[in-house]
Amino acid sequence: DQQTLQQTLTSLDGRGYASYKQLHGRYDLGRFTLHVDKVQVDPYAPPSLIRISVSREDAALPPELLDDRLGRIAASDFLTRAFAEAAGSGAGSSGHSGAEGIGIGRPGQQVLERTSVVITDEAITARLTVALPAAGRKALGRKAARLLTETLPRLAEDSLLHASLDAEALRAHVTLLRDQEDLRAQLSAAKLVSFAVDGSVLPRRAGDSDLPLGADAVEFTSPETLRRSFTLPSGREVTGMGVPEGVTVIVGGGYHGKSTLLRAIERGVYPHIAGDGREWVITGPTAVSIRAEDGRSAVGVDISPFISGLPSGADTRSFSSTNASGSTSQATNLVEAVEAGARALLIDEDTSATNFMIRDDRMRQLIPADREPITPFVDRVRPLFTKRGVSTVLVAGGSGAFFEVADQVIALQDYQLREVTAQAHRIAADHQATTSRPAASGSAVFTANPARVPRRASLHPAKKTKPARSRGHRMIQYGREDIDLTAVAQLVDPAQTEALAKALDRLAEQSDGERDIPALVAALVERLDAEGLDALSSRPGHPGHLARPRTHEIHAAINRYRGLSLH
Ligand code: ADP
Ligand code: MG
Structure with missing residues (x-):
């Protein structure tokens, strides 16, 4: 005592x-x-x-x-x-x-x-x-x-x-989360990728701060044409902008708030606390931010929808690299996200490889398609939706190449939104009359990826004597390897990184040389749903300070492990 x-x-x-x-x-x-x-x-x-x-x-x-x-x-x-x-x-x-x-x-x-x-x-x-x-x-x-x-x-x-x-604050905290998750659950039936309520405050105080910008912030207002309303369990009614499924392009001049909007959508996969400004920006749970990440490793990923016929002769249906380029890394990130079950991709021009995204008409004339290994994303974004059901929200301020493939185009001006789909389509049609561009093929493009089954031994390297652990916000030490998660934008809390380290150890235990990565991760996620987050730790009474990562971030961690090898 x-x-x-x-x-x-x-x-x-x-x-x-x-x-x-x-x-x-x-x-x-x-x-x-x-x-x-x-x-x-x-x-x-x-x-x-x-x-x-x-x-x-x-x-x-x-x-x-x-x-x-x-x-x-x-x-x-x-x-x-x-x-x-x-x-x-x-x-x-x-x-x-x-x-x-x-x-x-x-x-x-x-x-x-x-x-x-x-x-x-x-x-x-x-x-x-x-x-x-x-x-x-x-x-x-x-x-x-x-x-x-x-x-x-x-x-x-x-x-x-x-x-x-503070009993009232506690009750409000619970009510808010129940409302937020109810709204998230309604998105799919409403065919929306994301929903942002009027009055939200999207910009942050600084690049290194997750706190809301103060008095200078211009509140979010939905464009009338995309305006929707929902009623929530508490009785609250919310009105704002629904981002429909399909291909959405966000345009606007530099510094007019495009990336800020996309970032809020990206973070909207998590519920935020009251007063954050983004507590009513709610995104479907499987939206994944995709960026170029040159230098990352890739193991056995089928990036052939985007890249094939490399001069090296490497087979891009099973692409491996210890040092992927801008375009191959972005293709890898995209294909892995889809493998992990992403239903929406969030892409910003600021963090994309230009040659992965587009190729303009002059270049198409100079370099014939059969000499160019890359089929740009602009040619694949529609089949990705029609064949695989994967939507895209894309920021593009520097190129009109996506106008003709967009279901909706949203313009930002002075942080205010307007839907400009009709104008953008008109411009694209006029332009197409003067250039003759072959319609993108792509019917048989997105076939199922080959199964990626990890070798058990690669997850149990001889040099690994200690449990995996996180170092800082975005690094995991796994045996002798460092897994760099710097580019994994939707990892928001160091406690998630620590949970990912433990998740990798549990995946290694489960690995049987038969199940592929999605099956292994799904089994772990099922266990976490049933037993709670404590199941990640070998010290159940006190597992340390862990926070739950999404399925996608578990995939992201194992996919960046340089020791990974496949059957
Ligand atoms: P873009 O991607 O269009 O170039 P950003 O999203 O990077 O623009 O935003 C440019 C700047 O404007 C950033 O400093 C950002 O914090 C600020 N900003 C963005 N949205 C708002 C807003 N609604 N109110 C006030 N400032 C904003
Ligand atoms: Mg930007």
């Missing part, structure tokens, strides 16, 4: 740091229970893992907020934020609460399924990290005693009990 813990810690004061390890165990702290799951071996090692829990009865959260999965995700997110705020861990934890060293992760603008707070029928548990205090290599036992027996229960009082929470 509390006294034992206090006495143990006090007796450790001034002794070697390693003596902290006897803390391992379970303690009663009044209405709370503390578990010390893993004690760091020295002050510079990763922090210790502890858990604090309280019974559902004592926490007294309204049960109707927790009776569905979404309610529990929202409430867990809310409690995590409340705890982080109480601990002052928002800014790297040198807060004034005396909670120095106690961490619960740092949720950003998105509401994600997380391991940091779990809500079961019996209890609410916060999974924490704590840097046990040290002076040099000596344990500061008395300080640790204050931290664990005074500060920690106080933080738990302030952030896990309904009585001390």
